[in-house]
Amino acid sequence: MNPSDNFSFRFILPQVFGDTVQIKVMEILLRNLIEEQKQAHPIWLNFSDIGEIGHIAKSSSKRILEQLLKQGYIEEKQIETHAQNPPRMIHLVSNHPVMVELLFFFKKARGLL
Helix, strand or coil: CCHHHHCCCCCCHHHHHCCCHHHHHHHHHHHHHHHHHHHCCCCCEEHHHHHHHHCCCHHHHHHHHHHHHHHCCEEEECCCCCCCCCCCEEEECCCCHHHHHHHHHHHHHHHHC
């Protein structure tokens, strides 16, 4: 299954904050968080999925995701495999105070734009 099939949308946050990789990555993660809340369980995305969904170079999305991991805004799930470079699965930390407020803002902006 192609991850971009599930995320066919027009970006909203770049209309407000500018068209940057970081803004696109954050919107993808926020939309994923909304979907998680609907389904009542975490939906893990890998770094490649995020790059593909946002039409972003993998190296650029990786740089942004590494920053978000360091800041504690996203969490990573380790995949046990024999592969040399296993996929890195992540999603937003839904109870982080910054993410709670950002999600509230995103939902409001989505309704207005």
